[in-house]
Amino acid sequence: MPRKLTAAEAARRLARAPRSAPRNAAIVRAIRRIPRGCVATYGQVAAAAGYPLYHRQVAQLLRASPLASLPWHRVLGAGGRIRLRQEAGLEQRTRLEMEGVRFRGKCVDMAEHQFRFPGWEDA
DSSP, X not given: OOOOOOXXXXXXXXXXXXXXXXXXXXXXXXXXXXXXXXXXXHHHHHHHTTOTTOHHHHHHHHHHSOGGGTTGGGEEOGGGBOOOOHHHHHHHHHHHHHTTOOEETTEEOHHHHBOOOTTGGGO
């Protein structure tokens, strides 16, 4: 009998799964649902798209897509932390501040600005 995978092993296997056009389209739809002045984490976006363990794919998709076509700056790391470095991180913070998003140190005030995707969090 094969051994059971740990959660970390399962997540690594899912992260190595081949890219999927339907999955990417669902992630893009989820990102576009985040309204101005609100933010969501990579994990929230993945779960709202129907792929709860695919937070790394959300980051990869944003990295590979033309940034002008998506509100990329509204997607953050866990706890509301900006995961981009140097100029890109500064640009993300500036864009969020222009939308009225407030920060507590280096993190977004998630209690005030976190977008709740309807449906998946109620389950």
